[in-house]
Amino acid sequence: MVTLPEEVAFIWRRPKILSSMFFLVNRYLALVGNIFGLCIDFLPAVxxxxxxxxxxxxxxxxxxxxxxxxxTLTLLIYALYDRSRRLLSCMMIIGLALIGGASAGSFGNNSNVATYVQGSDCHNTLTEETAIRQ
Structure with a gap:
């Protein structure tokens, strides 16, 4: 809320370019995600x-x-290095490899090793061994 007047002056009143679109998506996706996360934290036992x-x-x-x-940071680095296509291609290859690794780690077969403790909040997760002990 503190920077909303600057956002209106520099983002909303100017033509939309790629960097401003990334800024807006980042800002409001984070807001919606944090509101959703806050609601999850206060859910009763499910x-x-x-x-x-x-x-x-x-x-x-x-x-x-x-x-x-x-x-957004890739776009910034691309602009700072005088639109070097070689640097951009290296960053894209590294980025795709990191996205693949993060996807495999987050959503792969081993991502469901956490157990939810019945009668507690939704965000309390334990490993299977700890849940069995409790």
Missing amino acids: SDESCSRYMLVRELFLFLQQIIVCL
């Missing part, structure tokens, strides 16, 4: 299935926000 879906949506919000930030 079933494992519902909790798993809520946490997946929260992870997707964070994942999309990270991609938008990476694209």
